[in-house]
Amino acid sequence: MRKINIFDTTLRDGEQSAGINLNHSEKMEVARQLERLGVDIIEAGFPASSKGDFRAVKEIADTIRNCSVTGLSRSNMKDIDISWEALKDGAEPRLHLFIATSPIHMQYKLKMTPEQVLQTAVDSVKYAAQKFPIIQFSAEDATRSDLPFLAQVVKAVIDAGATVINIPDTVGYTTPKEYGQIFTYLKENVPNIGKAILSTHCHDDLGMAVANSLSAVEHGAGQVECTINGIGERAGNAALEEIGVALHIRNDFYQAKTGLNLQQIKKTSTLVSKLTGVIVPPNKAVIGKNAFAHESGIHQDGILKEKSTYEIISPELVGVASNDMVLGKHSGRHAFRNRMEELGYTLTTEEINNLFVAFKELADKKKEITDDDLLSLLFEEKLGSSVKFYSLKSLQVQYVTHQVTTATISMTTPENEEVHEACTGSGSVEAIYNTLERIIGSKVHLEDYRIQANTGGRDALAEVFVKINFQGMTSSGRGSAQDVLEASAKAYINAVNRILLQQQYREELQNLVK
């Protein structure tokens, strides 16, 4: 059976989704989880795009030992040099070089002739090959490219040293049949194609990203590029969990296997959803809340008699626990640490002690602490705390029906001063956000606000996701607490802190360039 390499681009193309903005610790956490999931390649970012991306790619490459770590680079020497600095100490450094080959992109975006694009592609692969042992070349917008020209570029870059050739459906335009035909065309018309692994990278603009990727596998692709939960630019990328499980369940048809540890799928999906704020729809294949729920009588009857009547994937296969109720207020540190380890998080004694305080506070208020609650606590305390320009000390809201609402807030500022402020609003959240805006002293536009409960029940933990625009920059933020208003305040502060961190990076970068 053929082995298909899984190339995860959650941290690069996934992070290109509008409103997603992961901080450094969050990226590290996702990378570690991808390693546990068993992906072959992690695309950790675009090192030349910002100092923050460079730092994240470098630390991921330096830390992750069981996957190859790569970064995206334009076809120019500056991007390649920066990428080498970020990736050189990785377990298996590889560069992901790209340039567009479609007439639309060449004429309007690159303003280059096809001959110039061909030459630039070859020159950059040759230059990169002096440093990198593995080079992947992507012909951006390949599916809208002229096929003989695409074949010419592919042949030339393989001769120049590329060993992985990616054929991206950059704008999600192709169909499964057509995409398969492009792979067949390249196999028949590029004489040296056998020296390279063919790769697929599909976007979901027409809802065909997974189908197109699987068609490419049928037609010879040995690598699939995808993201957790299908996040990515515009409508997203092919969803890793769907590709992984489809190849597993239908290996009779595809005659292919992956090295994925499928039991880590649910955990990885939850992590990415919580950190990015992109909620998984209940009906999403493989990982949605309803993916294993049987509602109608005839189905339930069938399931009770024989599961395989209506269930082609068992929940256990992808790590969905049948009962995820774990700890309560009488649990001690050992059980707590043990459950964290079962969830895949090995924490220091100090981290356990800090988290345990938050856990006990929550357990006092909430009957059952689920895995989801534990993960929210962990991300809130461990990852959220790495960026704290502003931090919430206390919050009081006075709400009276038919009257204005008042919020009173105490916060610590970036200068480490404690400030107190009060403002009114037409509702509780508005009063809180008006107060926070006054403390921050600059206009903050709220572009999106979403709230969800972690689990069912009156005492469920609230999770709030916001998207804000502040000082010309957009960021998402998240906050969780048992109280929805506290979660709302935390999400807002988290988003402001992320923007302040980006600004700090920019200033540091400008000082470096001066």
Ligand SMILES: CC(=O)SCCNC(=O)CCNC(=O)[C@H](O)C(C)(C)COP(=O)(O)OP(=O)(O)OC[C@H]1O[C@@H](n2cnc3c(N)ncnc32)[C@H](O)[C@@H]1OP(=O)(O)O
């Ligand atoms: C299909 C994809 O997903 S491609 C990846 C997309 N991801 C991103 O763009 C995220 C990261 N990007 C960034 O941070 C910025 O765009 C940067 C730092 C890379 C570049 O920023 P800027 O220098 O300000 O350029 P800007 O983004 O406005 O324009 C892109 C430039 O790169 C050129 N370019 C685009 N693709 C390539 C390529 N593959 N190889 C060489 N040059 C390229 C464009 O023609 C344009 O050049 P021009 O300035 O001479 O007109």
Ligand SMILES: CC(C)C(=O)C(=O)O
């Ligand atoms: C850089 C390439 C692989 C890409 O992201 C795309 O074409 O969508």
